[in-house]
Amino acid sequence: MRSFENGTSLAIKLSNWSQLGKFFTKRNLKPIRELIDGTIHCKPGAAEIFVQDIYTMLTNRRIKHIQDEEIDFTDRIYQDKLPMVARSTASRAIKSNIKLTEVMVEPNIQKNRQKVNAIINMHMQRRLLEREQDPGRFSIQKTLGERAIRRPSMMAPSISTTNIQREKSIPVPSIASTEIRGKMGVHFKTIQVKQAERCPFDVN
Template sequence: MSGLPREVLKWIQSLDLTWQIKQPKWDLTNGYLIAEIFSWYFPQDIQMHSYNNGTSLDSKQKNWDLLKLFIKRHKLEIPEELIEGTIHCKEGAAPSLCERIYELLTNRKWVSDRVKKQSPEFEVDFTDSAYQMQLPMHARSTASKAIKNNLRVTEIMADPNLILSAQKAQKIINDHIQHRNIERLENPDRFNVKPTVGEKCLRRPPPQPSQPTFEAESTQHTFTGDPSQKPGGEDNPLPMSREPSVQFKEIEVKQLDKSALYNMPIQGY
């Protein structure tokens, strides 16, 4: 039985089910063995003659409709994503469902990578991305192959809404493009990615202006008016000058004697 932890495997074998679970992905998809597991703990609520061990989509839907009513009646906390993923044979959905049922029925806490994904901090992802990352780059799926692997025919048959199917396909394509972009960043030589002009340019930090020192006399200013508009404050800082200070010499100007103007003779009289 691949994909199940040892503790969960021993617990399932102790139930003595009708059929042995070899591949959870295919053996649990119709819900018959899931109903048989619940029948050991709730014999009055689960009647096995009401379930069909068929492989058609109609048999799956009928079995899981009864199981969903049972889960809702007993208020069992099983995410809807686990059930839908198990019905449509998504990667990792059936083992995660078994681990969740093991916790609920045995009251034992089992923590694994798949169970952690069901917590609110993690997004449920039942795609084959983990398997694709293990393959070499030349063997990984293309966009069309990714849609075929992750979008099951039973999903389209169960809900024939064309808009919903197109949205699911578009999400798979977006994830595929995102993974390809990550591959290009991690392996630029393989994809012949050349650096841009901006990446080739040498980036240097901008030069920091030096702080000039002022003499004590130059810092003494008299100002009258609004204090908020005072020069040198935070709003109006004083301009910094790098030129040396210039000293000016005072020039004395002699005043003209006005009495000499009155004593001068006036020409023409």
């Protein structure tokens, strides 16, 4: 115990956990690294689960879970218990779920950006769920498609185009036939048209 230092700074924490890492290696214990990092950075629920995991490894006994809900090392459970008006905004959610010590230990911009995007996605999903649960609070109106009355289709059975073609293709007797003209009593008279006489003098 003399090798451990009292303090809450990041350097002291890393030094103490390196001592614990040597102890775990001698005892052939393999705790989950995410639990260690969550405990170092004071993630919600990480320390409780870590103690439970170490107790199970040292005693080979199974104990009742401290928290029945799934832990993701965020303040999601705490936020769900708050009323909607008191829940965090997107910027506040980033500040609450990403500790400064995480950035100091892992200054990789790409990894930190992935963490920020994951927190924003979680925040947006919570907001969408809130809108679905209480649409009146957000003054959400139904779209025209949602307000439309759905009725069964009353379309008549389609008529085959072949039947229409057959009806249109009824043979019509030709009037040019002399036999049919005689039976129908149709007679044509030849009309003679006289052409106008040309002017004998030139207009120009």
